[in-house]
Amino acid sequence: MPAYGIKKYWDDRYDADGMGDEPFDWMCGWKQLSETVAPLIDDKNARILMIGCGNAPLSSDFWDAGYKNQINIDYSEVVIKQQKDRFPHMEWVVMDALNMTFEDGEFDYVFDKSLIDTMMCYEDGVETTEKLFLEMHRVLKPGGRLLQVSLHKEDEVDVFAASPGCSFIVTTCKLKNMKLYDDTPKQDLQNMALFHTFACFDKLDGLSEKDRDWVFSQHPLKLNGALSNQELAAMKVMIIEECSKSPRTRLWRDCTASNLVDCFDAVLEDWAKQFQPTEMSKLEEVGQGLQAIRKLDLAKGLEGFEEDQEEGSGGDDEGEEFVQVD
């Protein structure tokens, strides 16, 4: 894995002579995020901190969407200089996210896309990420919001709500990895995450008891674009179909038969909770689900994949899905 936790890695990567100074959005950009993010920011003039901004088009897309009261920070002076040259009308500052020079409570929103993942790659990743959360919490106003997109799973992200010194309440969801549907060469599919985690943390410290209760009552938030278990299961089937087309393919580690069974169990559990026999839409949903399950005839094909894995051609790296394939 590249040395994501080392500053020199980022400076070299952003250097025009290095891996490239081409703008790059990790995981996803504004086009996908807008339906989830826009309803969570109720004031376009709100003060927003884009933390670990890199050269992601997201910052300028945010600006173009009307969120102009934003400041972008990154500890790589290389990328900040490039971004200043590209977008001189926007605010770009070289700053360490672990030791920010902002006053307490300066921001209504902090937006983090994948800085959390980078921090998890630092030596002492968990402790460093806790420090990051403490800093983000500090610079947020009471009732301020941290919006975050991560390659880590939901339960690996929401735990940071309880980082020492923090008073966050959090709702998370899965967002479809749209790169699965773009022009990515199909042989890469099996190495790509099916979903990314989106999290919305609300800061409680400093709120009156009444406001605190109100914020509490809003969670779990209804997040637009959240991937349902049913959609997740359909995506897994799609991946298996795609992978089975290629003559020599590794097992994609989430597509084992037992993993699919777990996934369908979760879908059926959802249905059991929601099903009202009188509701036509639910009946249709069950019909679609059954069709998806029939597709599991593909499970026969899985036997071949599993043999492949036993031969040692797959499943070699735990946590691989957290590594961005770019």
Ligand SMILES: C[S@@+](CC[C@H](N)C(=O)[O-])C[C@H]1O[C@@H](n2cnc3c(N)ncnc32)[C@H](O)[C@@H]1O
């Ligand atoms: C995975 S990239 C994400 C870039 C961008 N947010 C995106 O979504 O495309 C992580 C970024 O965090 C920056 N970074 C890493 N550690 C940092 C720190 N301590 N303070 C500020 N920026 C940091 C890196 O320079 C890099 O630009």
